[in-house]
């Protein structure tokens with residue numbers, strides 16, 4: 003028996019990448035919508051309700067509409083948009099979040115796929131809160147450097163059209179200090195104060211690195227960089243897709259520069275701690291279309307269906 007899978011938004015950046023993953027599999031049958039019916043509500047509703055798993059790779063408003071179309075209790079929705087990441091009844095699709103997360107993903111039919119920046123931030127910060135090293139009331143800041151595919155089809159077209167010198171250099175954005183990932187960053191780390199978050203988009207297709215700088219004086223008294231690194235390692239022990247690098251990773255230090263593209267075309271996240279006696283940088287890198295979106299969505303599908311979590315993923 004094959005699982006019927008439908009990708010609503012199959013021509014978008016996230017949807018296309020999910021379809022690439024699904025094309026490698028023999029255990030799923032992909033239900034495809036005719037090109038001229040991609041936005042036909044009745045046809046979308048038919049396919050959504052025929053699917054065992056439906057990925058929503060749509061703008062937020064269209065995702066909400068799609069969720070409302072589903073009446074089949076067997077259809078599991080995995081929503082890549084921001085629409086449901088802190089919504090009641092939806093489970094956050096980050097299996098590595100905490101001990102009970104896989105069971106929650108398995109037992110629910112509504113899964114919200116995390117945002118790309120948020121995935122890196124949450125994986126870096128949550129274990130420090132859980133271990134009691136970082137108080138939930140801490141005033142945290144974070145920056146993220148991301149490739150332009152994170153902005154979807156329109157941003158990709160803007161960068162790839164060429165001829166705009168302003169796109170050559172990195173561009174900080176979300177300067178209104180209200181990036182759409184902040185609610186999920188708080189909800190899934192336990193931080194009670196909104197982090198100051200500034201993403202920066204660069205002139206490269208994909209790859210993302212979040213940096214959380216911390217003064218050791220903001221952590222539990224006496225905390226060392228090594229203890230922070232060990233808390234991450236303990237939290238992710240046995241995880242297939244999260245790797246905690248050695249303290250002050252010698253390879254990165256030898257180069258002197260951090261490579262945000264090193265996990266491209268994988269579903270992996272690397273976590274790093276750099277530091278001295280006063281300060282640390284906690285860093286996370288991933289492929290924004292891998293563990294930051296499409297890979298994560300496929301991983302959640304695997305967990306939900308009870309198949310090997312790594313099926314179809316590298």
Ligand SMILES: NC(=O)C1=CN([C@@H]2O[C@H](COP(=O)(O)OP(=O)(O)OC[C@H]3O[C@@H](n4cnc5c(N)ncnc54)[C@H](OP(=O)(O)O)[C@@H]3O)[C@@H](O)[C@H]2O)C=CC1
Pocket residue numbers: 010011012013014015016017040041042058059060061062064082083084116117118151152153154155156290291294295
């Ligand atoms: N790109 C990334 O790295 C990430 C994206 N996401 C999220 O995933 C979702 C999809 O993003 P992304 O793939 O980048 O976006 P894109 O803009 O690349 O693709 C969105 C797709 O949805 C289609 N669409 C829009 N409205 C409807 C509708 N009413 N019915 C059916 N299809 C519709 C669009 O059609 P058309 O082709 O005609 O425009 C387009 O193909 C967004 O919510 C985004 O925030 C999440 C994590 C990372």
Ligand SMILES: CC(=O)N[C@@H](CCC(=O)OP(=O)(O)O)C(=O)O
Pocket residue numbers: 082083084116117118119148149150151152153154157182183201203294
């Ligand atoms: C470069 C760029 O614009 N990136 C997007 C994030 C993409 C992502 O994770 O997305 P969603 O929350 O939309 O699912 C942004 O910062 O808004």
